[in-house]
Amino acid sequence: MQPGVPTRLLIISDAWFPQVNGVVRTLSVVVDHLRAGGDTVEVIGPERFPTIATPGYAEIRLALLPRRRLARLMDAFRPDAVHIATEGPLGWAARAICLRRGWRFTTSFHTRFPDYVHARTKVPKAWSWALMRHFHRPSSAVLVATPSLAREMEERGFHNLAPWSRGVDLERFKPQPRAAWDGLPRPVFLYAGRIAVEKNIEAFLALDLPGSKAVVGDGPQRAALQAKYPRAHFTGRLENGKLAAAYAGADVFVFPSRTDTFGLVLLEALAAGTPVAAFPVTGPIDVIGTAPQPVGALDEDLRAACLKALEADPAACRRYAEGWSWAACAARFRETLTPAMPPAAGAAPLRPAAA
Structure with missing residues (x-):
């Protein structure tokens, strides 16, 4: 997106509060930085929908048949750019909506679902990787956290990969007196x-x-x-x-x-x-x-x-x-965003019509 010009960014993620994990942490910090910089950011997560528990992870809820309500929420927000953060029910629904309307969007690859699924069910990894390639193929940019992951994904047939590293809260995590484990033998x-x-x-x-x-x-x-x-x-x-x-x-x-x-x-x-x-x-x-x-x-x-x-x-x-730096992480995320639809010459930014 154009530097210095506020944008209306919609992020759709199957991982969001009250979940506690690296995806939620990354997205929430990036959202805070973008909002502080003047952008209007909306996150649509599973908490807005009827949900079911993820098999084996009762505390992680997945949106149940979210597409119709999600389309209404997307129209109500009227985004300039759309980012689909996860490959769960919300991610697939958002992908389908964007493709149907001809909207461009970006995605990110946070979780090695093929490895996780194989560890639990022994489903061949090749099947799950094929599904992941299909999900991300229409994306304008697929954000990946590390160079080694990007190389692996390229070898697996992914395209349009964009680097997007991470940061750390240096005020929260810092050296301090080592009393937390007093009473336990060292090291x-x-x-x-x-x-x-x-x-x-x-x-x-x-x-x-x-x-x-x-x-x-x-x-x-x-x-x-x-x-x-x-x-x-x-x-x-x-x-x-x-x-x-x-x-x-x-x-x-x-x-x-x-x-x-x-x-x-x-x-x-x-x-x-x-x-x-x-x-x-x-x-x-x-x-x-x-x-x-x-x-x-x-x-x-x-x-x-x-x-x-x-x-x-x-x-x-x-x-x-x-x-x-989390600030650099947020700036890089913003740089990768693609206007959902390029405006005509002299036209105002995208304000999508109802589906």
Whole structure:
């Protein structure tokens, strides 16, 4: 969109409040920045529709048959630009509406659904990747978080890819006294995030490590893992500053996921001065692997990565995190937007007619 000219932006996302995840966090921060810059931004999420629970994720609700109501909401807002953030029921409905009307739109690729679906159902990944290609094919730009993910998607036949990195709240996540884990033997190895099979948390909990293991968060796999690994310290979800203190109080942040497209928690840990241990996969490669000096360790031997990360300089972790800006993330997002319909010469910006 034209720099400095306010726009009416409509974002449609199956992931929105009250959900708590990286997609919601990214979109909500970007929306705040865009609004502060003068844009009018509307987010349409599942909370405006009748919903059903996502299988295996009862707390995540999916809009039920949203297309007709969604079309009315889109007309009521009269957007200049449309961004479809997710490939769920709302995303597919918005895609169909835009294609029917001849509106252009952008999309973003946040979640490796083919890997998640395969982990739960053993549906061949190739089938799900074909569906993802079909969903994103009409998009004017497909926003992806990392260079390694972009390369993989290009190899899988995706086109019109545009880089869109992430940021971190440096005021919220920062070094502080390491009292959060007082009473636990050091070193403290921490995982924070959703506790679900696709996060591969058991690869961390099964490691033979000195000190203590701590797990912050909740999810469908928590009860089973807590019963299987009683020596690990499970806190549940932490809010109101306690999460930031948990990062700052740990010796190493362990990120065992092989399926995340980025991993905001990586930057949050680094901002708190805590080095990261992870597998050398998309997300960690792009965040940890590009640092000018060690801020953690990547290794297919996750135990070796955990022990190596103990040697990283906490001050270097913080300095590196300071280079990741939410303001730059929001600006890049805005740059990728495409007018839903190009105005005729001398015409006012798009004000869509009713379907």
